[in-house]
Amino acid sequence: xxxxxxxxxxxxxxxxxxxxxxxxxxxxxxxxxxxxxxxxxxxxxxxxxxxxxxxxxxxxxxxxxxxxxxxxxxxxxxxxxxxxxxxxxxxxxxxxxxxxxxxxxxxxxxxxxxxxxxxxxxxxxxxxxxxxxxxxxxxx
Amino acid sequence: xxxxxxxxxxxxxxxxxxxxxxxxxxxxxxxxxxxxxxxxxxxxxxxxxxxxxxxxxxxxxxxxxxxxxxxxxxxxxxxxxxxxxxxxxxxxxxxxxxxxxxxxxxxxxxxxxxxxxxxxxxxxxxxxxxxxxxxxxxxxxxxxxxxxxxxxxxxxxxxxxxxxxxxxxxxxxxxxxxxxxxxxxxxxxxxxxxxxxxxxxxxxxxxxxxxxxxxxxxxxxxxxxxxxxxxxxxxxxxxxxxxxxxxxxxxxxxxxxxxxxxxxxxxxxxxxxxxxxxxxxxxxxxxxxxxxxxxxxxxxxxxxxxxxxxxxxxxxxxxxxxxxxxxxxxxxxxxxxxxxxxxxxxxxxxxxxxxxxxxxxxxxxxxxxxxxxxxxxxxxxxxxxxxxxxxxxxxxxxxxxxxxxxxxxxxxxxxxxxxxxxxxxxxxxxxxxxxxxxxxxxxxxxxxxxxxxxxxxxxxxxxxxxxxxxxxxxxxxxxxx
Numbered sequence: 001x002x003x004x005x006x007x008x009x010x011x012x013x014x015x016x017x018x019x020x021x022x023x024x025x026x027x028x029x030x031x032x033x034x035x036x037x038x039x040x041x042x043x044x045x046x047x048x049x050x051x052x053x054x055x056x057x058x059x060x061x062x063x064x065x066x067x068x069x070x071x072x073x074x075x076x077x078x079x080x081x082x083x084x085x086x087x088x089x090x091x092x093x094x095x096x097x098x099x100x101x102x103x104x105x106x107x108x109x110x111x112x113x114x115x116x117x118x119x120x121x122x123x124x125x126x127x128x129x130x131x132x133x134x135x136x137x138x139x140x
Numbered sequence: 141x142x143x144x145x146x147x148x149x150x151x152x153x154x155x156x157x158x159x160x161x162x163x164x165x166x167x168x169x170x171x172x173x174x175x176x177x178x179x180x181x182x183x184x185x186x187x188x189x190x191x192x193x194x195x196x197x198x199x200x201x202x203x204x205x206x207x208x209x210x211x212x213x214x215x216x217x218x219x220x221x222x223x224x225x226x227x228x229x230x231x232x233x234x235x236x237x238x239x240x241x242x243x244x245x246x247x248x249x250x251x252x253x254x255x256x257x258x259x260x261x262x263x264x265x266x267x268x269x270x271x272x273x274x275x276x277x278x279x280x281x282x283x284x285x286x287x288x289x290x291x292x293x294x295x296x297x298x299x300x301x302x303x304x305x306x307x308x309x310x311x312x313x314x315x316x317x318x319x320x321x322x323x324x325x326x327x328x329x330x331x332x333x334x335x336x337x338x339x340x341x342x343x344x345x346x347x348x349x350x351x352x353x354x355x356x357x358x359x360x361x362x363x364x365x366x367x368x369x370x371x372x373x374x375x376x377x378x379x380x381x382x383x384x385x386x387x388x389x390x391x392x393x394x395x396x397x398x399x400x401x402x403x404x405x406x407x408x409x410x411x412x413x414x415x416x417x418x419x420x421x422x423x424x425x426x427x428x429x430x431x432x433x434x435x436x437x438x439x440x441x442x443x444x445x446x447x448x449x450x451x452x453x454x455x456x457x458x459x460x461x462x463x464x465x466x467x468x469x470x471x472x473x474x475x476x477x478x479x480x481x482x483x484x485x486x487x488x489x490x491x492x493x494x495x496x497x498x499x500x501x502x503x504x505x506x507x508x509x510x511x512x513x514x515x516x517x518x519x520x521x522x523x524x525x526x527x528x529x530x531x532x533x534x535x536x537x538x539x540x541x542x543x544x545x546x547x548x549x550x551x552x553x554x555x556x557x558x559x560x561x562x563x564x565x566x567x568x569x570x571x572x573x574x575x576x577x578x579x580x581x582x583x584x585x586x587x588x589x590x591x592x593x594x595x596x597x598x599x600x601x602x603x604x605x606x607x608x609x610x611x612x613x614x615x616x617x618x619x620x621x
Contacts, residue, residue: 007551008184009210010217036274059393066389073333073382076275104275111274112581113344113552114621116385117237120392120409121213122183137184137213139237139388140344140552 198228208547214410217492234489237388239431241379242468272621273578278339294433330386339441343621496530496542534606
């Protein structure tokens with residue numbers, strides 16, 4: 001199961017996996033929007049590109065997801081499809097990602113609870129047995 | 141592991157890297173849950189989080205856990221940590237993303253019999269007037285320069301724009317304006333995100349509730365607060381919205397760096413911190429003050445919209461709505477306290493906890509000083525909320541801190557699996573409680589069964605002596621984002 005929500009009492013924990021780190025990051029983004037709405041109802045018609053750099057993979061995950069959260073408020077765009085490339089660069093890691101979606105429509109997208117931020121609690125990005133796993137906790 | 145020191149007070153003695161004990165104010169049910177989480181090696185457990193806070197430099201007296209305690213990130217929710225200004229740290233996880241999330245209580249001059257015949261219309265008016273839920277936008281559109289004014293002046297800035305009355309300000313914590321705010325410490329991104337969000341309720345556990353005063357439990361304090369039995373009141377629970385969230389996100393990164401630069405050993409990443417007396421510490425506190433002022437302004441704007449909603453409903457249109465109090469429950473403030481007989485200034489972090497100063501503190505509004513200011517405690521959609529007040533015992537044992545709500549007992553995932561939004565609304569309807577919600581999924585996640593028993597939580601706060609009861613409020617109509 002590429003996305004699993006974890007039992008945090010007040011907030012929402014997410015575990016997202018993939019065969020590559022890019023896939024795991026893409027699933028994490030899908031999990032993020034899955035908290036906020038029914039992502040299957042979001043028409044993937046507009047692209048938003050992300051380029052970010054961080055010293056560690058964990059910081060990169062937070063930067064990627066935070067960027068998407070910011071877009072929701074700045075442009076009103078919410079996303080359902082993601083493609084992510086992560087590679088070592090300049091002593092850290094660089095992410096080039098595309099998020100595809102459309103403007104939020106509360107009459108169609110079945111809104112849930114807004115995510116306030118990505119905490120550092122339980123944050124991890126690890127590879128084991130040919131699978132990449134990301135874990136984080138969203139403040140709702 | 142835990143030593144019981146009185147009926148509702150427990151202590152975890154310092155072990156390992158803990159500099160002070162953990163003091164818990166809780167009933168046996170909560171203690172059983174906390175210790176079970178430790179025994180089961182639960183991934184997140186509040187007792188361990190409180191113990192981690194006790195490891196931080198400069199912490200005074202005790203790391204506290206209040207009766208509504210449950211796992212958070214960094215600090216537990218319902219956690220309090222007070223730090224020496226010279227040797228202590230300021231901790232992002234001790235404030236959280238929703239800076240100065242809190243409650244505004246408005247009181248009408250109406251008996252419930254006047255309002256109940258018009259409750260459906262009133263609930264609809266509130267639902268249509270107060271923007272709430274994911275993506276909602278307020279009518280106040282503030283450009284970055286105008287946002288700067290809000291960040292410094294707080295509630296006063298929106299009163300000046302016609303959202304409310306001057307008399308509101310005296311009954312808001314800090315006068316609705318936290319000092320020390322510096323908009324230069326808040327990113328442009330945070331300000332841009334806030335552009336359309338001033339005067340919006342948010343979602344999740346935020347709400348707007350029409351309530352009736354069910355019982356007066358302290359006649360003197362209730363008289364001071366202007367509360368009477370059967371009175372219609374309105375509670376607004378919301379915070380600093382996207383601006384607060386972005387400050388939290390920005391400073392988590394900045395403080396993680398500061399933790400390394402200052403060589404501070406922290407038990408977990410979410411306790412990223414900086415010495416209070418450092419550039420990073422001062423910047424963060426100036427930003428927190430900005431976030432706090434944004435929350436005060438937000439609740440002030442919504443209070444104004446609530447007045448407009450009442451004015452639009454025939455039968456209640458002449459209602460006068462007065463601010464009883466407005467209090468936050470995620471903040472860090474410099475306060476004067478007595479520790480081991482010595483008066484000291486401390487930076488008190490309260491995460492999911494309110495200030496609860498007892499009588500005769502100058503921080504309370506003059507009209508309330510003889511009894512202490514109100515503490516506003518939210519229940520759930522189907523249960524009571526409470527007005528409490530602080531006590532001398534609370535000042536001595538808990539840095540004048542109070543509970544903020546029932547506290548969650550069940551994850552959102554479990555709650556959504558067990559409950560359907562429509563069924564929750566129907567069930568509340570049979571109890572005479574109207575619900576208007578922008579998200580049925582949120583209603584399920586916020587089902588009353590997902591929370592601890594508010595009566596037990598209040599019982600423990602009162603039984604421990606740190607807070608005292610003033611009035612019990614019951615919901616009549618709930619607006620959810």
